[in-house]
Amino acid sequence: MDFDLSPETEEMRDMVVRFAQRELTTPAEFDTEDFRRRWRSAGQQGLVGSCVPRAYGGSGLDAVEAAATMEALGFGCEDTGFAFSVAAHLFAAVMPVVEFGTEEQKKRWLPALGSGELIAAHCITEPEAGSDTLRLRTRATRDGAGYRLDGHKCFTTNSPVADLFIVQAATDPGGGFFGLTTFVVEAGTPGLSVGQRYDKVGLRGSPMADVYFDGCVVPDTQVLGAEGSGAAIFSCSMKWERTCLFAAYLGAMKRVLDSTVAHVREREQFGTPIGAFQAVSHRVVDMMARHEAARLLLYKAARGLADGTDDEIGPALAKIAVSEAAVQLGLDAVQLRGALGVLDGEAECLLRDALPARIFSGTNEIQKNNVARALGLNPPRRSAKRR
Known part of the structure; x- marks a missing residue:
C-alpha cells in the first residue's frame, strides 16, 4: 500500500501550482474575456484536456494523475470557481466524449476541447x-x-x-x-x-x-x-466528477489550512500566540485530520477509477468526505481569524465556495442513498397487500 504519488506526478503538481499562482490570478469581478484568456492559458498547460488520450492531443492522464493535477490547481489558483469550471468541462463533458464517442466524434471535438480552444x-x-x-x-x-x-x-x-x-x-x-x-x-x-x-x-x-x-x-x-444510453453515460461522468473534481477542494483546503497555521502562530492575544491556546491548537488539528482523511478517501476512489473497477461506494464516500470537510474547514478558518474572518479573504471565500459542494454532483443525501443501495440496505419498496 503506497500513499505517495510518483516522482513524475509530484513534479507535475509542482509545475501546475507555479503556473496557477503566476497565470490564474483572480479578477476583481467576473469578465468573460479574462476568463477565456485564462482558459486558453490553462489549455496550453494541458489542464483542460489532461485526461484526453494523447492520440487526440491530450495528456492521457489516468484518474489518480488527474486528481493530483486538480488538487494542484485548487492549491495554486485562489479562484476556486475557475478550477471548478475546468473540472466540470473535463470530467462531466469531455470524458463522455472520450469514453462513448465514435472515432469521428473524437477527432472532431477532442483536440479543440483539450487545447482550450473550445469550452464545454x-x-x-x-x-x-x-x-x-x-x-x-x-x-x-x-x-x-x-x-x-x-x-x-x-x-x-x-x-x-x-x-x-x-x-x-x-x-x-x-x-x-x-x-x-x-x-x-x-x-x-x-x-x-x-x-x-x-x-x-x-x-x-x-x-x-x-x-x-x-x-x-x-x-x-x-x-x-x-x-x-444517456443514463449510463451520465453515471460514468459522475464517477469522474465525484472523484477528480473534488480534488480541487483538497488543494483549496490545504492552502487555507497552511495560511491558518501561519496566522495562529503570528497572532498574539494576552501576550502569547493564539496557537498556544489549547482551544485553538485542537481546532487546527481537527482541520488537518479532516483534510487528510478526505484526501485518502478521494485518492482511494481515484485509484479504483484508474483501475477500471465498478465501485460505486468509493466515489460517493469521497464526495461526501471532501465536501463536508471543506465546509467545516472554512468555518474553522473563519472562526480562528476572528473579525478578520468575516472580511473579504480566502477563509470566507473557501466557505462560500464549499457550500455548493454538498449539493452539486448529486447531493450528499443522494450519495448516502447510493452507498446504502450498494450495501443492499434500501431495496425497492413492495406494494402494500390489499386486505
Missing part, C-alpha cells in the same frame, strides 16, 4: 428534475435524420461561455434507465439559447446559467453513444 458544458439538471435525473422533461423526438430537442436546463456550469453542450434528453419518457439519450450540441445551433449568468454566493468565478432548447435540431451524427 454538461446540461442535465432541470427545474423539476435535480436528484431525480430519470424524469427529465427535456424531450428529444425524431426529426428526419436527427432529433428535435425541446426543454429547459438550469444550473448549467460554463453555459454562458460554452462552445459545446453535452445534453441529456428523454427519447422514451417514462422509460427509466434506458429512456435518456445524450447529444452533443454546438453553440449557435438554431433553437439553443442561454439565459443570464447567475449571481451566486459561491464559486463566483464559474459562469452558470439556464439553457433553453426550442425546436433545436441535432443530426444523428451528434448522438453520443446509442439511443437510450
Whole structure:
C-alpha cells in the first residue's frame, strides 16, 4: 500500500501550482474575456484536456494523475470557481466524449476541447428534475435524420461561455434507465439559447446559467453513444466528477489550512500566540485530520477509477468526505481569524465556495442513498397487500 504519488506526478503538481499562482490570478469581478484568456492559458498547460488520450492531443492522464493535477490547481489558483469550471468541462463533458464517442466524434471535438480552444458544458439538471435525473422533461423526438430537442436546463456550469453542450434528453419518457439519450450540441445551433449568468454566493468565478432548447435540431451524427444510453453515460461522468473534481477542494483546503497555521502562530492575544491556546491548537488539528482523511478517501476512489473497477461506494464516500470537510474547514478558518474572518479573504471565500459542494454532483443525501443501495440496505419498496 503506497500513499505517495510518483516522482513524475509530484513534479507535475509542482509545475501546475507555479503556473496557477503566476497565470490564474483572480479578477476583481467576473469578465468573460479574462476568463477565456485564462482558459486558453490553462489549455496550453494541458489542464483542460489532461485526461484526453494523447492520440487526440491530450495528456492521457489516468484518474489518480488527474486528481493530483486538480488538487494542484485548487492549491495554486485562489479562484476556486475557475478550477471548478475546468473540472466540470473535463470530467462531466469531455470524458463522455472520450469514453462513448465514435472515432469521428473524437477527432472532431477532442483536440479543440483539450487545447482550450473550445469550452464545454454538461446540461442535465432541470427545474423539476435535480436528484431525480430519470424524469427529465427535456424531450428529444425524431426529426428526419436527427432529433428535435425541446426543454429547459438550469444550473448549467460554463453555459454562458460554452462552445459545446453535452445534453441529456428523454427519447422514451417514462422509460427509466434506458429512456435518456445524450447529444452533443454546438453553440449557435438554431433553437439553443442561454439565459443570464447567475449571481451566486459561491464559486463566483464559474459562469452558470439556464439553457433553453426550442425546436433545436441535432443530426444523428451528434448522438453520443446509442439511443437510450444517456443514463449510463451520465453515471460514468459522475464517477469522474465525484472523484477528480473534488480534488480541487483538497488543494483549496490545504492552502487555507497552511495560511491558518501561519496566522495562529503570528497572532498574539494576552501576550502569547493564539496557537498556544489549547482551544485553538485542537481546532487546527481537527482541520488537518479532516483534510487528510478526505484526501485518502478521494485518492482511494481515484485509484479504483484508474483501475477500471465498478465501485460505486468509493466515489460517493469521497464526495461526501471532501465536501463536508471543506465546509467545516472554512468555518474553522473563519472562526480562528476572528473579525478578520468575516472580511473579504480566502477563509470566507473557501466557505462560500464549499457550500455548493454538498449539493452539486448529486447531493450528499443522494450519495448516502447510493452507498446504502450498494450495501443492499434500501431495496425497492413492495406494494402494500390489499386486505
